[in-house]
Amino acid sequence: MRAVTNWFGGLAWTGQTVAFFVLAVVVVLAAVMLLQFRKVMYMASSIGLVFLGMAGMYVLLGADFLAFAQILIYAGAITILMLFAIMLTRHDEVEEEERAGLRQWLAGLGAVALGAAMLWAIRTTTWPAAPAQPPWPARNSVTALAETLFTSYVVPFELVSVLLTVALVGAVILARKGD
Known part of the structure; x- marks a missing residue:
């Protein structure tokens, strides 16, 4: 258990911390699904899930208005607008099959290297202490x-x-x- 505490920098595992990590995983997985899907309808649905996860992040930050605006404008209106645009335009269902070439392997390797560099930068940075009061009252x-x-x-x-x-x-x- 000590290794887990050291790895996460001594985070207190409250409900808010668990909710943050769950929402972060949902947002990242939905964004990856958005990039991996080939059908445009599935892409629009997964970006709607990204918008809902970000609204949950805003709720955790105490920005209720931004969460409401995120759900109303992005998860609602923008996602529905994208779905209508997809339905009203002609798009071919025939897609050519792509093989995993050298470019895709290099892109994956670059993504892993970027993730490792970001993790290293986050872990080695000395962060300032949190302010006693939030920037605005919730x-x-x-x-x-x-x-x-x-x-x-x-x-x-x-x-x-x-x-x-x-x-x-x-x-x-x-x-x-x-x-």
Whole structure:
């Protein structure tokens, strides 16, 4: 048991810690399934599972509004929008079979090396102590989120809105080229 405690840095195994690890495994497995599936409907379902797992992470962080927005906007609207787009477009069911070539083996080896490097970096970093109080109170997270968003992060917020507008205009231009 001591080796497990040392490996996880002396984490106290509370319900919140167990819930975090369960949600993390669900999110990572759903993301891997998203990359492994060949049928687009299965991909859309697995990305919906990723969105739901992230909403659970937001609940654990005490950001109830973000969790609700994640479920409502991403897990609900975006996933349904992707499913409708898949159903309304023509896509061929015929797919060519891929063999595991050198490129895929190198990609897998690179992914394992990246994971090992990240694990090493996380384990060797001295992390600062947690603050005595959370950045915002969990009972009123909407007000604190709005204050933080519109004071400290106003420039990134505006850049994201410009990026989304450019993406929308690009989508319209691409859709018109098809006609």
